[in-house]
Amino acid sequence: MTSAFETNLTKAQTCLARFQDQPLGHFIDGKPVAGAPGKLFDNLSPIDNRVLNQVSAGTAAEVDAAARAAQAAFPAWAALGGEKRRVILHRVADLIVARAEEIALVESMDTGQPIRFMSKAAERGAENYRFFADRAAEAGNGLSLPAAEHLNYTVRQPLGPVAVITPWNTPFMLSTWKIAPALAAGCTVVHKPAEWSPLTAMLLAEIMTEAGVPAGVVNLVNGLGEEAGKTLTEHPAIKAVAFVGESATGSLIMTQGAPTLKRVHFELGGKNPVIVFDDADLDRALDAVTFMIYSLNGQRCTSSSRLLVQRGVHDAFVARLAERVARIKVGHPLDPRTEVGPLIHRRHLDKVLGYCGIARSDGAEVRVGGTRAEELGTEGNYVRPTLFTGADNRMRIAQEEIFGPVLTVILFEDEAEAVRLANDVPYGLAGYVWTRDGARGNRVALALESGMVWINSENNRHLPTPFGGTKASGIGRDGGDYSFDFYMETKNICMALGTHTIPKLGA
Numbered sequence: 001m002t003s004a005f006e007t008n009l010t011k012a013q014t015c016l017a018r019f020q021d022q023p024l025g026h027f028i029d030g031k032p033v034a035g036a037p038g039k040l041f042d043n044l045s046p047i048d049n050r051v052l053n054q055v056s057a058g059t060a061a062e063v064d065a066a067a068r069a070a071q072a073a074f075p076a077w078a079a080l081g082g083e084k085r086r087v088i089l090h091r092v093a094d095l096i097v098a099r100a101e102e103i104a105l106v107e108s109m110d111t112g113q114p115i116r117f118m119s120k121a122a123e124r125g126a127e128n129y130r131f132f133a134d135r136a137a138e139a140g141n142g143l144s145l146p147a148a149e150h151l152n153y154t155v156r157q158p159l160g161p162v163a164v165i166t167p168w169n170t171p172f173m174l175s176t177w178k179i180a181p182a183l184a185a186g187c188t189v190v191h192k193p194a195e196w197s198p199l200t201a202m203l204l205a206e207i208m209t210e211a212g213v214p215a216g217v218v219n220l221v222n223g224l225g226e227e228a229g230k231t232l233t234e235h236p237a238i239k240a241v242a243f244v245g246e247s248a249t250g251s252l253i254m255t256q257g258a259p260t261l262k263r264v265h266f267e268l269g270g271k272n273p274v275i276v277f278d279d280a281d282l283d284r285a286l287d288a289v290t291f292m293i294y295s296l297n298g299q300r301c302t303s304s305s306r307l308l309v310q311r312g313v314h315d316a317f318v319a320r321l322a323e324r325v326a327r328i329k330v331g332h333p334l335d336p337r338t339e340v341g342p343l344i345h346r347r348h349l350d351k352v353l354g355y356c357g358i359a360r361s362d363g364a365e366v367r368v369g370g371t372r373a374e375e376l377g378t379e380g381n382y383v384r385p386t387l388f389t390g391a392d393n394r395m396r397i398a399q400e401e402i403f404g405p406v407l408t409v410i411l412f413e414d415e416a417e418a419v420r421l422a423n424d425v426p427y428g429l430a431g432y433v434w435t436r437d438g439a440r441g442n443r444v445a446l447a448l449e450s451g452m453v454w455i456n457s458e459n460n461r462h463l464p465t466p467f468g469g470t471k472a473s474g475i476g477r478d479g480g481d482y483s484f485d486f487y488m489e490t491k492n493i494c495m496a497l498g499t500h501t502i503p504k505l506g507a
Contacts, residue, residue: 008115008334012105019053019199026062026222027205029069030215035062041224043198046112046342047332048379055198058223063190063231066219070161070188071237073216078158078186082137085184089133091211093126096176099207100126103200107172108333110199112342112381115334117296125176125204131463132184132483139185139484145492149500156488158186159263160239163232165253166201167244168194168344169299169403175204178242179218181483189218192232194245196345198222225249233257240264240486244301246401247427247472265476265486267301267468269401270429273422274304275444277415278312280434281456286317288458289407290324292432294385297340298405302430302452302459306398307409308418314411318367318389325368325407328385330376340405342381349381352404355397356386362395364388364408393421401427415440423449429469430459451477 024043025035035056045052077085096103100122107118142154164178171193182189193201205220221228233241233256240263243253247268254264274292276285292304309317333341343349349372356370369386376382385405388397397408412418422431422444431450435441445453451469454460461467464480476486 005332005335005337008105008336011101012109012334015102015105016052016109016199023054023056024198024202024222025056026058026066027202027209027218027220028062028066029073029219030209033062033065035059035222041195043110043196044345045109046344046381047109048377049346049381050379052110053199055195055222058192058221058228060227060231063221063223063228063235066190066221067161067232067235067237069216069219070190073214074158074160074188077183077188077214077217080186082139082184082186085136085186086133088212089129089136089180089184092180092208092213093129093133095207095211096122096126096129096204099203103172103203105334106199106203107170107197108341111168111171111197112333112344113170113296113299114338114341116336116338118333121170121172124173127463128173128176128180132180135481135484136184139488142490149497151495151497152492154490154492156185156484156490159487159489161188161190161237162240162242162487163235163238164189164191165229165232165241165243165245166191166193168197169301170296171197172200172204174244175201177478178244179204179208181478182242182487183213183217185484185487187487188216190232190238191218191220192223192229193220195222195224229253230256233262234260236260238262242486243267250474263486265478266474267478268429268472268474269403269427270301270303270469270473271306271399271401271425271427272302272304272430272432272450273306273308273448274432275308275412275418275422275434276310276313276317277418277433277435277437277440278310279436280313281436282313282317282320284456285434286320286324288432288434289321290328292458293407294325294328294340294405297343298385299344299403303403304430304432305402305407306422306425307407308412308421309409310418311411311413318409321407321409322368322387322389325385325387328405330373330382330384332376340385343383343404344381346381348404349383352383352402352406355400355402355406359388359391359395359397359408362391362397364391364395364397367409369405393424399425415444419444419447423447426472427469428471429473430454432458
């Protein structure tokens with residue numbers, strides 16, 4: 001009898017065959033573009049580090065062609081009207097759902113993310129398109145601001161061609177999260193996906209074209225940050241850059257876009273605290289703590305990678321946590337039983353494992369994990385889920401973003417110390433608070449230097465709410481109307497009623 005794993009593997013190989021027949025190119029002005037001869041790089045499988053396929057490395061000329069296509073397509077797309085854009089974006093969502101299995105299988109093989117999570121990638125991507133589609137007709141709405149002798153009103157108008165640069169951890173969903181509101185607003189797009197996970201970006205480009213998105217409205221250029229990314233962020237036709245990735249890269253993009261005064265929206269790194277007070281519902285807190293750092297291979301910007309536990313429950317809670325972490329199943333991403341798959345790249349694996357030596361040298365204990373999962377072979381990027389205990393907030397494992405299935409535990413005494421420890425990092429993306437005391441939960445949430453805080457919950461997304469961080473974790477907000485604030489310009493129009501006195505000179 002064929003297992004679900006074997007069935008998934010067979011289907012995935014079929015889905016991947018098209019990418020292996022010829023190098024993955026670009027998608028510019030409504031059609032596939034092969035890319036410059038000889039400008040190729042290898043896309044490696046996280047499962048065994050074999051070459052999954054070859055990818056065209058976008059050149060400055062190809063980025064320029066994509067940017068100019070977006071510039072040429074902008075006037076007609078912006079003038080199309082929100083209701084017509086709504087219909088097209090709903091068709092995009094329908095086609096995403098129709099190709100959901102293909103998207104999930106390709107994403108799992110390309111990123112190493114377990115199929116149990118990637119099976120929802122298409123569903124969430126389609127939801128993003130439907131949500132912003134339904135707001136396209138109202139995206140330009142503004143305010144009436146009357147004065148005594150004038151009428152003022154505001155409108156919002158699409159910014160122009162924008163760059164969308166997406167990361168390698170959950171690339172399909174995050175691409176839809178950025179591109180859908182840009183299109184709903186009336187902007188055109190040049191998309192550069194991360195070079196470590198480029199495959200599903202092409203699927204999305206094909207889907208949007210089939211759904212009726214006109215040529216040039218969405219363009220895709222694969223490539224490396226040093227050439228394709230830099231050319232894109234410096235291009236004079238690009239009016240704004242929406243980027244998800246590392247904080248250091250965000251700084252570079254800001255510098256590159258400065259001469260052309262580009263608007264930027266950054267979702268960057270995090271070292272997010274989850275605070276467990278001694279009056280918390282410890283069973284629910286344990287579930288949430290485990291899920292929020294070890295799901296998605298720990299490669300999640302909002303992962304709660306620092307666990308702050310109050311002294312009264314610290315030892316018992318950490319003991320239960322250690323048992324749970326030790327039981328997490330590491331395996332092939334297409335195995336439905338797998339909870340943690342291989343990390344994205346050998347270089348990233350080395351970085352994550354390097355923090356185990358750092359933890360020991362700084363005086364922390366590697367309570368669970370900290371090694372490769374060698375029973376799965378040494379060819380892939382498999383690491384055991386890791387738990388550091390006995391840490392303090394000055395250690396590198398408490399200050400630096402590891403971005404893997406690694407959790408650092410820190411003890412605290414009272415509410416004031418919990419807030420101080422939580423805020424004492426360069427980042428400020430997300431925070432989590434567990435307590436049965438509603439007043440304390442809200443006090444702590446207000447005091448945390450984070451763009452988002454969840455009380456007695458894991459990361460639960462509600463699409464109308466703002467998503468983004470403070471400090472080194474980013475600039476700007478996604479979600480709901482906040483996305484339109486980035487992709488659109490607000491214009492004020494003032495009309496006199498003909499009654500006010502106009503100053504006279506030279507009369």
